[in-house]
Amino acid sequence: MGETQYEVIIIGGSYSGLSAAMALGRSLRKVLVIDSGKPCNEQTPHSHNFLTQDGKTPKEIASLAKKQVEEYDTVSFYHGKAINIKKTENGFEIITENGETLSSKKLIIATGITDEIPDIKGFKESWGISLIHCPYCHGYEYKGKKTGIIAHGDKAVHISSLVKNLTENVTILTRGKANFSEEQLEKLKNNQIKIIETEISELKNENGHVKSLVFIDGKEINFEAVYGAFPFQQHSDIPKILGCEFTEFGHIKTDFMQKTNIPGVFVCGDNSSMMRSVSNSVMTGNVAGAMVNMELVTDCF
Structure with missing residues (x-):
């Protein structure tokens, strides 16, 4: 797929991941968004409680968001799934399900969660x-x-x-x-x-x-x-592989800057918040993108 070294890799390309990508794209950061195209709300007919988008389908909101993020030349997309990761001297190496290795200095995990729906008819x-x-x-x-x-x-x-x-x-x-x-x-x-x-x-x-x-x-x-109110699990094993800390409820622990206990790793969206809404995902993604950019600035300025 060409170049495999990025400043930031974002795992997860739904609302929070796209929001982070926009913040970074507007700061001219070389970003790759990895997404498997399986959002947890794909069956939901309408999304609500988000200004300017109230009543739109989740797909409408996500499609428009991606189209807008694609306008930023430094942001690229990879359709697939990240299945493994390792910390390197200069950042991270991510292994995809197709066996490709993608590298970045910083990492944003926006992978969401998976609801464990009871096996009851209907x-x-x-x-x-x-x-x-x-x-x-x-x-x-x-x-x-x-x-x-x-x-x-x-x-x-x-x-x-x-x-x-x-x-x-x-x-x-x-x-x-x-x-x-x-x-x-x-x-x-x-x-x-x-x-x-x-x-x-x-x-x-x-x-x-x-x-x-x-x-x-x-x-x-x-x-x-x-x-x-059903149990859930993290949609991706990447946070666990990295050694991220989790809350007693199963969310990834983060500070107010969306930063985890692992240096260089930020999270956003449903994987790290009890507030499961499009608006909260967009907000935490925006914060994560801005804070990652600030870290990159601090590293070299």
């Missing part, structure tokens, strides 16, 4: 459409609707408190024995939030739009929206 087909993760991103569209929340413990209480502001009809679905404190149970009761402990066997839907939930005891209840 869940994967509805994820990001009507089985959703964030009241800020999609809650307004389901205001006043009959809503279920698949979660338990503190997470269920947190989500239900946000959703209760959007609809009066809220049910927590713990998929097993509930583990709420007496104080939490009292709070849920006072807010007329019901609790169902029975395991779910199916989410009935039409093209991803939930119609009802079927439980293992045969009972079926109609819902118009369902929130799901």
Whole structure:
């Protein structure tokens, strides 16, 4: 693919990676963006809560972003996946799935996370459409609707408190024995939030739009929206290979400059933040790009 030595390599070419690339391109940095083209929100029909882009599809936003970044001559793109990495005297060497070695002085990891959706009929087909993760991103569209929340413990209480502001009809679905404190149970009761402990066997839907939930005891209840708080894993092994530190929740640890514990390595987007939104990804990417440029300036000025 020609030149393989760059000032900065960005692994991940969605919103945060592209935002970082733009900041660096505007500083004339020689940048390579490595992206496999598999964003976690590719099934989501509309993106919200991002000024100037509210209601656009994720693909529309990403396509326009890439087109704008491509205007900067010093930014290049590589379609593929980074599978290994090693620290060198002058920076990093990244190995792609095709066996190519790409080198850079600095590294930005914008690889996102992968949700571990339960293997229950209808869940994967509805994820990001009507089985959703964030009241800020999609809650307004389901205001006043009959809503279920698949979660338990503190997470269920947190989500239900946000959703209760959007609809009066809220049910927590713990998929097993509930583990709420007496104080939490009292709070849920006072807010007329019901609790169902029975395991779910199916989410009935039409093209991803939930119609009802079927439980293992045969009972079926109609819902118009369902929130799901599911575990996740890092989309890439690169941070672990490098020795990046992680939070107790599984995000990559970073300071306010998006810098990790590994010199020369910055992260941005969903892999390092509990705030899963396009706007936050763009913001953290912009910060990471600016801070990497500042490091490059400091190294040689």
